[in-house]
Amino acid sequence: MESTNSFRLRKQALKPIETARSSASQRDEEEVSKNNGQRTCEEEPLSPSSRLYHEPNFNVYVIAIMGCKTRIYPDVVKANLGHTLLRHPRFSSLQVENNGEMRWVPTEVDLERHVIVPELDQNMDSPDKFLEDYVYNLSKTTIDKSQPLWDLHLLNLRTSQSEAVGIFRIHHSLGDGTSLLSLLLACTRQMNDSKALPTIPIRKKKDKKSDRIGIWRILLRFWFVLQVFWNTVVDVFMFIATALFLTDTQNPLKGLPGSESTPRRIVYRTVSLDDIKFVKNAMNTTINDVAFGMTQAGLSRYINRICSENKKDGGATETNNLPKSIRLRSNLLVNIRPAPGIQALADMMEKDAEVKWGNWIGYVLLPFTIAVREDPLDYVRNAKAIIDRKKRSLEAFCTFYIADWALNLFGIKAASALSHKVISRTTMCFSNMVGPVEEIGFCGHPMAFLAPSSYGQPYALMINFQSYIDKMTIVLSVDEGTIPNPHQLCDDIVESLQIIKDTVMTRGLA
Numbered sequence: 001m002e003s004t005n006s007f008r009l010r011k012q013a014l015k016p017i018e019t020a021r022s023s024a025s026q027r028d029e030e031e032v033s034k035n036n037g038q039r040t041c042e043e044e045p046l047s048p049s050s051r052l053y054h055e056p057n058f059n060v061y062v063i064a065i066m067g068c069k070t071r072i073y074p075d076v077v078k079a080n081l082g083h084t085l086l087r088h089p090r091f092s093s094l095q096v097e098n099n100g101e102m103r104w105v106p107t108e109v110d111l112e113r114h115v116i117v118p119e120l121d122q123n124m125d126s127p128d129k130f131l132e133d134y135v136y137n138l139s140k141t142t143i144d145k146s147q148p149l150w151d152l153h154l155l156n157l158r159t160s161q162s163e164a165v166g167i168f169r170i171h172h173s174l175g176d177g178t179s180l181l182s183l184l185l186a187c188t189r190q191m192n193d194s195k196a197l198p199t200i201p202i203r204k205k206k207d208k209k210s211d212r213i214g215i216w217r218i219l220l221r222f223w224f225v226l227q228v229f230w231n232t233v234v235d236v237f238m239f240i241a242t243a244l245f246l247t248d249t250q251n252p253l254k255g256l257p258g259s260e261s262t263p264r265r266i267v268y269r270t271v272s273l274d275d276i277k278f279v280k281n282a283m284n285t286t287i288n289d290v291a292f293g294m295t296q297a298g299l300s301r302y303i304n305r306i307c308s309e310n311k312k313d314g315g316a317t318e319t320n321n322l323p324k325s326i327r328l329r330s331n332l333l334v335n336i337r338p339a340p341g342i343q344a345l346a347d348m349m350e351k352d353a354e355v356k357w358g359n360w361i362g363y364v365l366l367p368f369t370i371a372v373r374e375d376p377l378d379y380v381r382n383a384k385a386i387i388d389r390k391k392r393s394l395e396a397f398c399t400f401y402i403a404d405w406a407l408n409l410f411g412i413k414a415a416s417a418l419s420h421k422v423i424s425r426t427t428m429c430f431s432n433m434v435g436p437v438e439e440i441g442f443c444g445h446p447m448a449f450l451a452p453s454s455y456g457q458p459y460a461l462m463i464n465f466q467s468y469i470d471k472m473t474i475v476l477s478v479d480e481g482t483i484p485n486p487h488q489l490c491d492d493i494v495e496s497l498q499i500i501k502d503t504v505m506t507r508g509l510a
Contacts, residue, residue, distance in 0.1 A: 046095060046102040048407050048415065049361050050173040054095070054102065055416035057260055059142065060172040060456035062180050063135065063477075065266070067162030067448040072154045077166075078111045080443040081152075084187040090174045091148055109148060116153045127159045132267065135167065139264040139455040149174060161270065162448040172454070176335035176361070181433060181452055188440040188447070198436035227392045235395035238365055239402070243418055247425040249327045251370075252306040253299065254427045255460025255482045264455040267486045268475040269494050273467055275501050282509040283377065285384045291432045291465045291472075292387060293380030294500060298493030299328070300370050300379075305492075320372040330430040331423050331459070332364040334396040361403070362396030363422055366430060376503045379496070424458045432465040439469060453477040463493075 053060055086092050086109055093104040124130055134155065143149045149171035156164045170180055190196040238246070248254055255262075279290045300322070308321040369382050407415035433452065440447050450468050453475045460482035464475040474493055478486040 043103045043105050046104065046173065047360075048404070048412065051102055051412055052361075052416055052419060053171065053173040055412070055420075057420045057458060058416055058456070059260070060454055061139075061142070062168075062170045062172055062177055063138075063266065063453045063455065064168040064170075064181065064184060065135065065268075065451040065453075065475075066166040066168070066442060067159070067450075068164045068166065068442065069446040069448045070163050071156050072164040072166060072445055074115060074117045074154050076445075077152070077154065077443045078115055080187070081111060081115070085183070088183060091150055093148060095145065095149065095173065107148065113147055114151045116151060118153070118155065120155060120157050122158075127157050131155065131157060131159055131165060132265070135266050136263055138167070138169065139266075143169070143171060164445070166442065166445075172456075176333070177431070177452065177454065178335060178433065185436065185440070188436075188442050190436075191439045191441045191446050194441075194444075198440045199438055200434055201437055224392070228394060231389060231393035232395060232398060235365070235390075235393050236398045236402075239363060239395070239399050239422065242365065242425050243422050248329055248427045249323070249325070251326055251328055251427065252303055253328070253461050253483060255424075255458070255479050257424070259424075259460050259479050259482070260456055260458040262479045262481060264453075264477045265480050265486050266451075266453050266455075266475065266477045267490050268451045268473050269490050270449060270471050270473045271494055271497055273470050273472045275497060276472055279380065279497075279500055279504055282504045283380055283384075285380060286387075287467075288432050289384040289387055290380055290497075290500075292430070293383035294497040295430065295463060295493055296368055296370070296383055297373075297376065297379040297496035297500065298489070299368060300372060301492040301496060302489045303370055304372055322370060322372060326370045328368045328370050328428075329426040330366040330368060330428050331426040332366055332429065332431065334362045334364055336360050336362045336396050336400050360400060362398075362400035363403070364390060364396050364399075365422075365426065366390065368427075368430075376496070376500045380500060420458055426459065428459055428461040428463065429457060430463050433467070435466055435468040437469060449473055451475045 052058055089104065089106065092106060092109045094107045095102055096105045097103075120130075134153075138153070143151060151169050153167040153169070154164070155167070159165065168184060174180065175183070185198050185200070188198055190198060273287075276287055276290045276294075279285075280287055283290075285293075303326070304321050307323070308319075311321060367386060369379075369386075373379060403415055403418060406418050435450055447468070449471065450466055451464075451473050452466055453462060453464055455477060460479035462477040464477075466473045466475065474490060476486050476490050478489070480486070483489060
């Protein structure tokens with residue numbers, strides 16, 4: 001790891017430094033006077049989905065832990081935030097309620113209240129444990145509504161993976177997780193090119209075979225439409241059933257009522273992205289399939305161990321101690337509005353361009369298969385089958401319109417109750433997000449890793465996969481009252497990848 005003394009901060013990447021207060025107020029004055037097609041400073045109402053995140057049982061915050069390879073300089077960070085993040089209207093506006101309606105009200109931003117730099121003992125015994133406890137204690141708190149609902153904690157603390165850490169905390173009403181992460185990445189630049197935005201890989205569409213013509217093409221399209229129709233009907237039925245009565249089997253990962261108000265222990269492990277790609281290429285799957293498969297394997301190992309420990313006669317952990325049937329599902333909150341790309345967000349902050357923003361939330365119920373399998377590769381095969389089926393469904397769009405109909409017909413309280421019932425009757429949340437393929441710097445500070453998560457959700461477990469260069473970080477956000485040993489669960493997922501990889505190599509599939 002490059003030492004602090006040998007690092008020279010890239011000040012050429014910075015624009016002329018302005019104070020945060022003067023920069024924000026000057027921008028507000030300029031925007032008020034713009035009337036020729038430019039963005040104005042008029043108040044706007046919160047979208048229904050944004051209002052949903054202010055309900056008592058749905059007060060969710062997004063957390064992004066950023067490890068840096070060098071010491072963080074707060075003055076440099078503040079100077080950059082003034083002409084990047086603060087140019088987004090949601091990050092320089094209050095959320096004010098008046099006569100039952102919440103609106104975005106532009107305000108003057110004081111970065112001294114948003115950027116927190118605690119004094120730390122550099123000789124502490126366990127910096128990694130301190131960081132973990134710091135985030136845990138942060139999850140016990142909320143942000144004062146007298147300021148825009150975000151803050152940034154800068155910890156010049158040397159851990160096992162970084163020289164310093166930045167912790168972004170953003171209220172979910174400001175946007176969905178993918179859009180918020182894209183916005184943060186739009187504030188970064190490549191370390192080998194101070195003007196270049198991060199490169200995010202885009203999945204290539206498979207070329208259509210030209211030999212499928214005539215009647216066969218018509219039959220294939222008809223079969224595809226039929227599959228989409230049937231899968232959508234089944235998925236919507238399961239969604240309605242879950243909202244009314246269908247709940248997951250009680251299991252060691254399922255939280256108790258009131259989990260949304262408990263603090264979260266956030267732990268993470270980093271594995272080689274090349275190992276995941278190795279399995280992907282050998283089995284002709286996707287990275288998402290492998291991530292889902294190794295998670296199924298890790299959860300199965302963990303639950304099987306708990307079940308063996310709970311048996312009166314004491315079961316062996318290597319044998320199958322699982323119940324005959326476990327219904328365990330992940331609830332994915334999907335923003336069906338196409339997320340603005342990093343370039344669009346960067347243009348918005350640089351040129352005052354308009355981009356679509358906000359939460360248009362649909363639900364996808366993703367079933368996990370919990371089982372002890374003789375062939376470790378079956379976890380990946382099963383994962384691929386589940387994900388391929390979900391791709392042939394309009395579940396997210398249909399559930400969005402069901403929730404929107406409930407909101408318009410019965411109001412925000414009913415929509416909040418519907419969302420809470422669907423989420424609390426499932427077990428967990430799972431996501432996999434693609435990150436930059438080259439080293440990036442946040443305000444000139446080279447980044448070592450990125451670990452996004454959240455707290456305030458009504459379930460006891462959230463699992464996020466986040467790629468960065470040649471690494472994959474697995475992030476768990478847990479309620480310790482339900483999952484008292486999150487490090488063991490994280491290790492089980494990591495070890496499952498190694499077992500799957502070893503099986504591929506042993507069979508010569510690569």
